[in-house]
Amino acid sequence: MNAIELLKEDHNKVSRLFQKVKATEESKHKKLFEKIKEELDVHTHIEETIFYPKLKEHKELEDITLEGIEEHHQAKIFLRELFNLSDDSEKFEPKLKVLMEDITHHVQEEEGEMFPKVKKVFDEATLHELGKQMEKEKQSFKKSQTANAGK
Ligand SMILES: [Fe+2]
Ligand SMILES: [Fe+2]
Numbered sequence: 001m002n003a004i005e006l007l008k009e010d011h012n013k014v015s016r017l018f019q020k021v022k023a024t025e026e027s028k029h030k031k032l033f034e035k036i037k038e039e040l041d042v043h044t045h046i047e048e049t050i051f052y053p054k055l056k057e058h059k060e061l062e063d064i065t066l067e068g069i070e071e072h073h074q075a076k077i078f079l080r081e082l083f084n085l086s087d088d089s090e091k092f093e094p095k096l097k098v099l100m101e102d103i104t105h106h107v108q109e110e111e112g113e114m115f116p117k118v119k120k121v122f123d124e125a126t127l128h129e130l131g132k133q134m135e136k137e138k139q140s141f142k143k144s145q146t147a148n149a150g151k
Contacts (some may be wrong), residue, residue: 003051003130004115006061011107018100026093033096035081040103042141044072046134054130055114058121064114075099099149 001009017036021029052069055061076100085092123128 001131001135002124002127003134004118004127006131006134007043007047007051007115008111010039011111013104014043015107018104021096021100022140029093029096030087033082036099036147037083040079042074042138044075046137048072050128050134050137061117061121064109064117068106068110068114068149071102071109072140075102075106078102085139100112136148 014036017032017039021032021036024032032059048069052065055065082092082095082099085095119127
């Protein structure tokens with residue numbers, strides 16, 4: 001799978017979870033949020049450690065990549081805040097809603113602006129190699145998460 005296909009697959013997974021949040025009652029949202037956080041943690045990690053640094057080497061991809069990094073930064077603050085909220089907090093639902101709106105916007109920018117530019121700059125072989133690297137990093141990140149959770 002090439003890098004773009006892999007990242008789009010992640011995006012789709014997250015967007016399906018967002019649809020579930022919208023279609024279910026609030027009592028189910030905490031569990032869904034945990035899944036959303038898990039997906040976004042690994043996704044932002046592989047973008048930030050492998051994909052974005054590669055993009056930043058190219059002048060024409062620099063601005064959009066720097067913007068992406070800032071959007072990740074904001075999303076992480078939200079994820080942490082949501083994670084730390086008490087179960088009965090009235091802030092949970094509105095914060096989750098804003099998180100979903102922000103992520104949807106970020107994904108639209110990646111798929112609508114960033115990825116088309118990336119396809120122009122990198123050839124198929126490079127995209128494939130990047131995809132392979134990210135797949136590998138995904139597995140080891142997940143492993144380290146599970147190991148930490150057991151401590
Ligand atoms: Fe991203
Ligand atoms: Fe992404």
